[in-house]
Amino acid sequence: MSVPAMPPAVLQFFQASQNGDADAWSGAFAEGARFHDPVGTPPLKGRAAIHDLVVSVLTSFSPFLGLTPTEAHTAGNSVAVTWHSAAITRDLRRVNWSGISVFELDDTGRIREARAYFDRAAFQAQVDGG
Template sequence: MTFPAMPKAVHQFYAGSQAADAELWAGAFAEDGLFHDPVGSEPIRGREAILARLRKVIPLFDPFLGITPVEAFTTGGQTAVLWRGAVVSTEGNPVNWSGITVYRLDDEGLIAEASAYFHHGVFSAQLGKEH
């Protein structure tokens, strides 16, 4: 698949997700980056906390197919990406969901803040769990 044109750190975010590589994925964030996953939940603060969360979540799925960017829009120092995600639970339940994430980069080009907009209830329902 051809990826949409995105800043390097945003591309790294998706490459890390698709490779199920927590270090690559979290490495797209600034040391003090914020990750709202999803918006409305308590943000994950700092690259180390983001890395810890990803290391915890990825093994919950087999396979973890990741998040694929569909379209990207960059303007005014921010990038919004429409994406689709796919995983299979270790119990064999396929989960497909989609959303939009808005990224704000710092002066070094790393993700200072990522705000993911998706319906967590849709994700949880496919797992057979309450949200």
């Protein structure tokens, strides 16, 4: 499947998730960025907090197979991307989920705000084996 056209920082976000590169993944964000992961939970504030989340995700699975974008729609400095993801828990349970993320870019092209929409309860139930 081909990768949909996206601005460089958004493409970096997805490619770094697939490569398991926490520095590149969080580096797609502006220094003072906000990340709602998922929407409805308190947002993470700042690249360091986002980096910590990314590291915890990557180390919680073996392997984390990344987020795979399927469609992207850009309007000005906003990008909406549909995606799916998969991972294997450390005790060998498969976890599959999908969602939509909306990215707002700053004037330098980095992500200043990201909102992830996915069913956190369904995701957690898979992780927990329910």
